[in-house]
Amino acid sequence: MGPIKILVTSQKGGVGKSTLTANLAAYFAQFQRRQVALIDFDHQASSYHWIECVPVSGVTPVICDVVTERDPQLAVLKMKQALRAAERVSDIVFADLTWVNIFPQSLLLEFDLVLVPTSLSKVEMASTIEFVSRFAGVFNGAGERRPELALVPSRLHRTQDYLDIFSQTNFPVKFGLTSPLPFDLDIQSLYGQDYIFNTPNPECRERFFQIGREIERTLQSIHRSREHEETASKVTPIWQNPKRRTGLGASVLDGFVFEQRSRARPAQTLQAQAQARVQAQAAAKAGAFESLMGMFRKRM
Numbered sequence: 001m002g003p004i005k006i007l008v009t010s011q012k013g014g015v016g017k018s019t020l021t022a023n024l025a026a027y028f029a030q031f032q033r034r035q036v037a038l039i040d041f042d043h044q045a046s047s048y049h050w051i052e053c054v055p056v057s058g059v060t061p062v063i064c065d066v067v068t069e070r071d072p073q074l075a076v077l078k079m080k081q082a083l084r085a086a087e088r089v090s091d092i093v094f095a096d097l098t099w100v101n102i103f104p105q106s107l108l109l110e111f112d113l114v115l116v117p118t119s120l121s122k123v124e125m126a127s128t129i130e131f132v133s134r135f136a137g138v139f140n141g142a143g144e145r146r147p148e149l150a151l152v153p154s155r156l157h158r159t160q161d162y163l164d165i166f167s168q169t170n171f172p173v174k175f176g177l178t179s180p181l182p183f184d185l186d187i188q189s190l191y192g193q194d195y196i197f198n199t200p201n202p203e204c205r206e207r208f209f210q211i212g213r214e215i216e217r218t219l220q221s222i223h224r225s226r227e228h229e230e231t232a233s234k235v236t237p238i239w240q241n242p243k244r245r246t247g248l249g250a251s252v253l254d255g256f257v258f259e260q261r262s263r264a265r266p267a268q269t270l271q272a273q274a275q276a277r278v279q280a281q282a283a284a285k286a287g288a289f290e291s292l293m294g295m296f297r298k299r300m
């Protein structure tokens with residue numbers, strides 16, 4: 001099974017992409033003991049420099065500036081090459097990218113999970129809705145390589161009502177919502193010095209750990225989906241296949257049983273999502289900030 005690829009993106013600068021990318025890459029290497037590659041596709045290479053200044057065992061940072069590339073085909077080629085190289089040496093690949101319109105939507109299919117940080121300011125929410133709506137075909141599609149979309153409420157001055165704001169907003173795409181990362185000057189002063197999970201500020205630290213744990217659970221569910229798909233698509237010798245006795249859902253082809261590749265997501269994942277939705281509603285009522293990756297399925 002190949003590594004999981006996570007794209008952290010938005011079309012706006014200054015929303016917290018590089019902060020999130022560098023800190024999540026460090027979190028997964030340090031606490032989950034994963035081999036992590038961080039590809040910084042942005043010209044400023046902020047997340048690359050963060051890791052360079054505060055090295056973490058298990059994180060390999062890479063620079064690949066594509067945002068200033070004028071030829072879209074060359075930009076996409078460079079991105080794919082960087083991804084292929086990173087995939088060979090890691091369990092998780094993070095990519096930090098400011099989205100520019102020359103990129104084809106199909107680029108998103110390279111990734112398993114797309115994280116879009118956004119504050120709750122009206123102007124930023126409008127931009128986020130416009131941005132993710134453009135990719136509705138990708139995120140809502142039935143393709144088995146469809147990436148999951150998760151919005152990360154970031155730089156929040158008030159965290160109390162973020163769930164209400166998201167649930168009252170019409171998004172025409174399926175998405176998950178992580179816990180919020182509050183606006184905090186401590187986070188700004190950490191750049192190139194340390195990581196959010198080491199900050200003495202307990203609120204920031206705990207909120208960040210919550211986001212890390214939620215993304216970890218999402219990665220586990222992506223792994224389970226992949227295992228399910230791989231098992232379902234395996235060609236099994238007929239004499240080893242238990243379905244041979246019942247003949248259920250199998251067709252015989254030259255002594256082998258080929259089972260139809262299932263496009264359905266595993267029941268476990270759907271159950272977990274439904275449970276997360278219920279938890280999200282309960283948390284919203286209590287005014288709590290409990291973690292969630294609830295799926296809001298709304299249509300304009």
Ligand SMILES: Nc1ncnc2c1ncn2[C@@H]1O[C@H](COP(=O)(O)OP(=O)(O)O)[C@@H](O)[C@H]1O
Nearest residue numbers: 013014015016017018019155182183184187188
């Ligand atoms: N949660 C936060 N609280 C306060 N400042 C933040 C937070 N997240 C990011 N910032 C600050 O916002 C600015 C932009 O963040 P950055 O991660 O570079 O965004 P992007 O990569 O989207 O341009 C930086 O000065 C960064 O320190």
Ligand SMILES: [Mg+2]
Nearest residue numbers: 017018042046
């Ligand atoms: Mg950046």
